[in-house]
Amino acid sequence: MxxxxxxxxxxxxxxxxxxxxxxxxxxxxxxxxxxxxxxxxxxxxxxxxxxxxxxxxxxxxxxxxxxxxSLRIPVSAFALSRSQKRLINKNSSFIVKIAKTPHEDYFDLYQRYINTVHHDGPMFPASETQYNDFIHSTWNQALFIEIYDQDKLIAVSITDQLITEQSKAWSAFYCFYDPDYHANSLGKFAVLTQLKLAVEHNVDCLYLGYYIENCQKMNYKTQFNPHQRFIDGEWESFQ
Incomplete structure (x- = not known):
């Protein structure tokens, strides 16, 4: 063999x-x-x-x-915590849609998000050129999971699709949202929305990017359990 x-x-x-x-x-x-x-x-x-x-x-x-x-969530094993259930109930009036191509109004939302939430980061100030270079890919197939408050677009989760004969995975590439909805924890809610849709689409794993223990903005990722982290070349499970 x-x-x-x-x-x-x-x-x-x-x-x-x-x-x-x-x-x-x-x-x-x-x-x-x-x-x-x-x-x-x-x-x-x-x-x-x-x-x-x-x-x-x-x-x-x-x-x-x-x-x-690197951190990923085995979709079928994921279990909602009490706080996550409360967040879903709090945002239950929001409408979720899936687009296969980005819409023109994404940039305005992205710009507000970067310039408010990440004004101390390397992506500030947001520009249309930087946005296009970051978001778009000629080889990648992405879904654009949109969250609306009635007719108002308040969040977009760009979700890469990785489909092979052996597995079907999604990667949470990037999420940006309306800073006015800070109290709705839209970043966490977007992950919960991706996980719900992943179940419906028979996805095996949802990748959330990198977890960094000493970076506060990354710590929320360990709240989704059980999850796995790539450490020393192996995926280790955490509850």
Missing amino acids: STQSTSLNVGVTKPFPCSYLDDHQETLIMLIEPEVNAKTYYPTLLANGFRRSGNQVYRPHCEHCQACE
């Missing part, structure tokens, strides 16, 4: 200031020519700790830091 293997070309960036931890330097390993290789190999790369940004596919590769841990 033989096993096929494939070699992919990658490169390593020079160190640059970390986006998540103060006084840290970050280095990335990048897939070369993603427009050629990513469509075929991204499901495998995602399962090995990689993520995408626009067309680019990357993974943290920091010599003295392993704080970034």
